[in-house]
Structures are given as C-alpha cells and as structure tokens.
Amino acid sequence: MTVGLPAGAEGLAETPDSHGGYPRLGDEQIATLSAHGERRHAPPGEVLFHEGDERYDFYVVLEGRVAILQGGHQIDAETLIAVHGPRRFLGELSLLTGQAAFFSAVTLEPSELLVVPVERLRRLVTQDTALGDLILRAYLIRRELLIGLGVGFRIVGSHFSPDARRLREFAARNRLPHRWIDVEDDPAAEALLRSLGIAPEDTPIVIWGRDVLRNPSNAELARRIGLKVSEVPAGTIDLLVVGAGPSGLAAGVYGASEGLETVVLDAVATGGQAGTSSKIENYLGFPSGISGAELAERATIQAEKFGASISVPAEAVSLRREDSHYAVGLDDGQELTARTVVVATGVRYRKLPIGGLEPYEGTSIFYAATLMEAQVCRNDPVVVVGGGNSAAQATVFLSRYAAQVHLVLREDELGESMSRYLADRIEQLPNVGVLPHSEVREVTGNGSLEAIEVEDIRTGERRTLPARALFVFIGAEPHTGWLGHDVALDESGYVLTGHEAAGAAAENGHWEGIERPTLLLETSLPGVLAVGDVRRGSIKRVASAVGEGSMAVRLVHEHLQTQPHAEPVAAQT
Numbered sequence: 001m002t003v004g005l006p007a008g009a010e011g012l013a014e015t016p017d018s019h020g021g022y023p024r025l026g027d028e029q030i031a032t033l034s035a036h037g038e039r040r041h042a043p044p045g046e047v048l049f050h051e052g053d054e055r056y057d058f059y060v061v062l063e064g065r066v067a068i069l070q071g072g073h074q075i076d077a078e079t080l081i082a083v084h085g086p087r088r089f090l091g092e093l094s095l096l097t098g099q100a101a102f103f104s105a106v107t108l109e110p111s112e113l114l115v116v117p118v119e120r121l122r123r124l125v126t127q128d129t130a131l132g133d134l135i136l137r138a139y140l141i142r143r144e145l146l147i148g149l150g151v152g153f154r155i156v157g158s159h160f161s162p163d164a165r166r167l168r169e170f171a172a173r174n175r176l177p178h179r180w181i182d183v184e185d186d187p188a189a190e191a192l193l194r195s196l197g198i199a200p201e202d203t204p205i206v207i208w209g210r211d212v213l214r215n216p217s218n219a220e221l222a223r224r225i226g227l228k229v230s231e232v233p234a235g236t237i238d239l240l241v242v243g244a245g246p247s248g249l250a251a252g253v254y255g256a257s258e259g260l261e262t263v264v265l266d267a268v269a270t271g272g273q274a275g276t277s278s279k280i281e282n283y284l285g286f287p288s289g290i291s292g293a294e295l296a297e298r299a300t301i302q303a304e305k306f307g308a309s310i311s312v313p314a315e316a317v318s319l320r321r322e323d324s325h326y327a328v329g330l331d332d333g334q335e336l337t338a339r340t341v342v343v344a345t346g347v348r349y350r351k352l353p354i355g356g357l358e359p360y361e362g363t364s365i366f367y368a369a370t371l372m373e374a375q376v377c378r379n380d381p382v383v384v385v386g387g388g389n390s391a392a393q394a395t396v397f398l399s400r401y402a403a404q405v406h407l408v409l410r411e412d413e414l415g416e417s418m419s420r421y422l423a424d425r426i427e428q429l430p431n432v433g434v435l436p437h438s439e440v441r442e443v444t445g446n447g448s449l450e451a452i453e454v455e456d457i458r459t460g461e462r463r464t465l466p467a468r469a470l471f472v473f474i475g476a477e478p479h480t481g482w483l484g485h486d487v488a489l490d491e492s493g494y495v496l497t498g499h500e501a502a503g504a505a506a507e508n509g510h511w512e513g514i515e516r517p518t519l520l521l522e523t524s525l526p527g528v529l530a531v532g533d534v535r536r537g538s539i540k541r542v543a544s545a546v547g548e549g550s551m552a553v554r555l556v557h558e559h560l561q562t563q564p565h566a567e568p569v570a571a572q573t
Contacts, residue, residue: 014065015082021141024087025060029131030114033060036124037116047073048090048105048113052209054226056101058121059090064111066090070151073104081151083108089135092142096122096135096301099226100208102152102177126305136301140294143175147371152177153225156192157204158184159448163215164204165362170218172372173269173276174312175293176225184447218313219332228311233336236325237261239556240338242316243479245272246542247532248344249299250549255342256308258553263336264308267315271296272346273476273533274542276368277390278397282419283542293370295542316345317482321510321525324563339563340556343483343495343523343530344549347476352385356443364449365470369394374401377469383452385440386473387411392422394471395432405432406465408454412436435463443470478534486510488524494536497521497529516562519555521548527559 015022025033039062042048049056051072059066061084067075068082068090081103084090090105095118116124125132146152155171157164159182171178183189183200193200196212206213208224222229239255241248244266255262269275277292300310318329319341328336349367351357357365366373369384374397382402384395387409395407407426413436415423426432435454441462442453452467478493488496488504496504497520504524505511514526521529531548533540538548 014085014088021138021145022082022084022088023134023138025089025134026087029134030060030062030087032128032131033058033114033116033124036120037114039112039114042107042111042113044107044109044111046107048107049101050209051101051104052211053101055118056091056095057118058095058116059105060114060116061086061088061090062112062114064113065108066111066113067106067108069104069106070102070149073106075106081146081149089138091139092146093139093297094226096125096139097226097297098228099176100224102146136298140297143177143297144293144371146177147175148375150177150179150375152179153206153208154179154181155204155206156181156183156189158182158200159363160184160359161204162362166218167204167206167216167221168372169362170221170268170313172370173271173368174222174227175269175275175297175370222313227313228309229314233261233263233309236337236339237263238338238560239263239340239342239553240326240328240336241265241342241344242328243272243344243346243532243534244270244296244300244310244312245344245346245532245545246274246295246299247346247545247549247552248272248342249296249303250546251342251344251531251552252303252308252310252549253299253306254550254553255556256303256306258557260553260556262303262308263338264303264310265314265316265330265336266310266312267331269296269312270300270310272344273349273368273390274545276370277393278369278371279393280542281421319482319484319487319528321486324527326525326528340527340529340559342549342552342556343480343487343528343534344532345479345482346533347478349473350475350477352440352472352474354440354442360443360445360449360470364445364468365443365472367472369397369471373469373471374398377402379403380468381406381466382469382471383408383440383454383465383467384471384473385409386475387414387417388473388475389418389422391471391473392418392426394473396422396425396429398471399429399432402469403431404466405429406435406452406454406467407432408435408438408440408452410437410439410457440470476533480534486525487528490536492536495523495530495534497523497535497537500536514562519558521552521555522559527556527563529555 066084069079181189238260239262241251241264252264274292275296279289281289315331326341378401381404383406385408399405437458438454441455444451452465455462501524502518529552531552532545
C-alpha cells in the first residue's frame with residue numbers, strides 16, 4: 001500500500017539534489033547514527049511530525065519514501081515540498097536551533113526509519129565534525145529553500161500597518177520561513193479572515209498551525225516559533241554580550257568556550273548588519289563566499305555548543321555600575337547583572353533626508369537586501385542608493401531578481417568608496433544602470449512605491465526612475481543611546497576605547513582601587529569593552545569584527561584577574 005502523490009508528481013521518486021540540500025548518507029554515516037538511535041517500521045500515511053511541533057526527532061529513511069508538506073498533513077499539489085527516499089534524512093535548521101517544525105513529514109509507503117533523539121543528534125554533530133558539517137550544510141540550504149517558497153507561518157495584514165511591517169521585519173531578520181498575505185492586494189485574504197472570524201481592521205495576525213496570534217509582540221512570536229527569549233539568570237554572570245553581530249557572536253563563542261558563564265542578547269536577530277548580506281566574498285577561508293545568514297547561523301550554533309545562552313529579541317536599554325558589577329536593563333523590565341560587559345550593538349542604517357517615506361517603509365523601502373526583500377521585487381525595477389560595499393553587494397544580489405536595477409551614488413565613479421572587485425562586477429551586469437554624483441529627491445506612488453526622482457548634483461538635472469522598491473545604504477549611526485553618560489563617546493556617538501578612553505576613565509570615579517591602565521578595547525568603565533562597528537576607529541569588515549570579539553574575551557580575563565576574589569582564569573587556547 002502507498003499514499004498517492006498529487007497529479008503531476010506520481011513519478012517523483014525523490015526531490016532532486018541540485019543544490020546540496022538533499023544529500024545521501026553513506027554506510028559509515030548510517031552506522032554512526034545507528035549507534036545513537038533505533039530502527040522502526042512505519043506504515044504509509046503515518047505523520048512523523050506536524051508543522052508547528054515544538055519538538056521532533058531526527059529521521060533517516062532507510063527504506064520507503066517520506067513526503068514533506070506545508071500547512072498540515074494532507075497531500076496535494078499545493079502542500080508537497082519534497083520527497084525523501086532511502087539514505088536521506090529529514091528536518092531542517094529548526095531541529096538544531098530548537099525552533100518549531102516549519103513543515104510536516106508523512107510516510108508515502110511502508111518505510112523503515114532510523115530515529116535519533118534530537119538531544120543525541122546535537123551531541124553527535126559536535127563530536128563527528130564531518131557528519132555534523134554535512135547535516136548543518138544541508139539544513140542551512142533547506143532553510144533558504146523554505147524561505148524562498150514562503151513555507152511556514154503566515155502574516156496577514158495591511159502593508160500600511162506599522163505592526164505588520166514590524167512582524168515582517170522580525171521574521172525576515174531572523175530568517176524565519178513565512179508567507180506575507182496583504183489584505184490590500186490579495187483577493188483571498190478577505191475570505192481567509194472571514195473564515196477565522198477576524199475583521200480586516202483587527203489585523204495583523206499570525207497563523208501558525210492551529211494557532212492564530214492577534215498582533216503579537218516580537219517576543220510573543222519568538223516564543224511560539226521557538227526562538228530563545230531572554231530569561232534573567234540567577235545571580236551574577238561572568239560575561240554579558242550586548243549585540244549578536246559577528247563581533248558579539250565571536251565574543252560569545254570564545255567566552256563560553258573558555259569557561260565563562262556567557263549570555264548574548266540582541267534586540268532583533270543574530271548576525272547584525274552582516275546577517276543581511278547576500279554574500280561576503282572577502283572573508284578568510286571562504287573563497288567562494290558565504291552569506292551573512294549562513295555565517296550567523298553557524299556562529300549561533302557554535303556559541304550554544306560551548307554553552308553560551310543567546311536570547312532574541314532582548315533589547316538593552318540601560319547600563320549602570322553597581323559596586324564591581326554591572327546592571328543592564330532590558331526593554332521588558334528585566335535586569336541582568338554581570339561582572340563584565342561587551343558592547344557589540346553596532347550601527348543602524350541612516351534614512352534618506354527627504355519627506356514622504358513613511359507610507360513605504362517596510363513594504364517598498366528597505367535597508368537590507370536578502371532573499372525576503374528580493375522576493376518582493378522579483379521582475380520589477382528597483383533603485384539602490386549608496387556608494388559603499390553594502391550598496392554594491394545589494395546591487396549584485398538584486399540584479400538576479402529585479403528586471404532593472406539603478407544604483408544611485410554621490411561619488412563620481414564606482415570604486416571610489418567600494419571594493420574594486422564589486423565595482424568590476426557591477427560594470428558587467430547588463431540590467432544595472434549607474435547614476436554617479438546623484439541624490440534621491442522624491443518618492444512617489446499610490447498605495448505602493450511607483451517612481452523615484454533623482455537629481456544630478458553637478459548639473460541640477462532631474463530624472464524619474466520607475467521603481468517598485470528602494471534600497472538605502474547611505475551610512476550608519478552607532479547604537480549607543482542606552483549606555484548612559486559614564487561611557488565616553490566621540491562627537492559622532494561612537495564608543496571611545498583604550499588610550500582614547502583613558503582621560504574620561506580617570507574622571508568618572510569608577511576606577512578607584514584598579515591599578516592598571518585602560519585595556520585596548522576597554523571603555524571608560526572598567527570591565528566594559530566595546531567591539532565591532534560601535535567602536536571608534538574600528539575597521540568596518542566582518543573579519544576585524546570577529547577578531548575584536550575574540551580579543552575582547554582575553555581582555556575580560558585580564559580584568560577579572562584584577563578584581564577582588566578573582567577566580568583562576570581558564571587556560572587560553
């Protein structure tokens with residue numbers, strides 16, 4: 001007996017593995033996994049796990065076939081995502097990160113399965129690096145595929161709603177598979193809302209499995225999906241890292257691996273601005289490049305493997321010194337106490353200094369170019385503003401999806417503020433037009449963005465560009481407003497560290513009894529360090545941010561050794 005596939009898919013034996021997301025396991029790998037799990041038979045039609053399940057195990061198909069479905073466990077042309085045959089394994093990134101399942105798995109025929117409890121799998125992938133990397137790589141690719149397909153929970157609302165924009169941004173930045181349903185444009189949205197007994201004015205809502213969340217906060221959505229929201233640990237922790245970009249994640253990895261009780265917080269998502277990059281091509285050790293999302297996911301799993309606690313969303317809103325410790329207040333009213341703090345809050349992109357942007361924010365105007373945003377403007381004309389590497393990377397990436405990309409930059413030519421290899425690549429793209437020494441003056445549209453007016457700042461000539469989306473990369477401002485007056489900043493708001501902070505440190509009264517100079521990455525507060533883009537003089541590269549994050553942990557140890565009742569420092573490697 002078998003379960004029938006939908007019309008057009010009857011001959012589908014297995015989903016083709018054209019991109020590495022569906023590898024087959026070898027005999028040795030199956031033997032390794034068998035030592036940690038058990039074999040069992042499953043009849044056709046058995047649901048191995050449901051979409052929305054908060055916990056599920058790792059399955060290897062030994063015989064038979066298993067269908068992967070979205071939106072329940074009924075098999076039809078719209079729900080079928082993939083079919084797994086012998087030697088393939090099920091699941092995606094949520095299995096390793098503790099998130100809920102974003103799809104269901106149903107056997108199509110009598111099947112023999114190898115079932116490994118998820119806790120054993122997580123231990124195994126840290127011990128067997130070859131097997132662990134195979135599984136992780138496949139899971140990262142599957143997550144990207146799910147995002148592209150719009151699998152997962154559904155956000156229903158109006159593109160005019162600030163709360164709908166907030167939920168969409170949170171889902172996109174955290175790389176959560178989801179589908180956006182716009183009540184203004186989708187004819188089926190009204191019928192869907194009517195079936196749920198919800199009026200359009202009561203949106204946005206999130207539909208997840210059998211649950212309907214009415215205008216949930218980011219924290220509520222995170223809890224339902226399985227993201228780890230902050231919980232105040234008992235007592236004083238060794239190291240609190242505020243910000244989970246590359247520098248913050250590096251501090252989390254090295255802090256936890258060296259025996260420090262480490263907590264990493266971020267207000268929005270892991271990865272920071274780097275997490276929105278479609279491809280980082282100049283990061284050492286990745287000659288073919290790595291996406292910011294993959295780098296963030298790998299670093300997050302690595303930090304948690306060593307015991308770091310990562311909480312998202314959790315926004316730090318205040319910092320104050322209490323005796324030899326620090327209290328960091330969170331936006332939900334909680335407070336964390338730590339012996340040391342690493343500030344890695346990075347920067348936030350600036351907005352264009354023109355009016356009329358608000359109706360299009362989050363729906364047509366973006367400050368990141370990931371697969372989520374690319375899906376919005378597929379086959380449409382778009383405009384990118386900026387002359388740096390972020391704008392260049394976005395232009396290259398969007399050229400694969402948009403019908404036409406116009407790059408607007410103040411500089412006189414490409415390569416003036418961006419890496420030469422990116423400038424060369426842009427010049428070779430047939431669907432990219434470059435407008436040098438130009439600025440955006442006006443955006444227009446009726447409900448959604450339709451056109452951008454651009455002025456040549458040399459001649460004053462204006463030109464109207466058709467555009468369904470506008471991507472803005474015109475510099476950034478440091479996120480330091482939460483630090484308080486005891487942390488010295490420069491005139492632009494960047495954190496002073498090392499010898500530049502020494503003068504302010506000598507005046508703020510918090511260094512009494514500390515007989516040592518200010519450490520290299522230390523701020524004007526003892527035991528508070530700053531790393532990455534938030535620090536004055538930092539090199540705006542992912543590699544340098546990672547280096548500063550790891551270096552900060554060595555300096556944290558130096559600070560802790562000078563404190564009363566200092567415990568022995570763990571061996572450095």
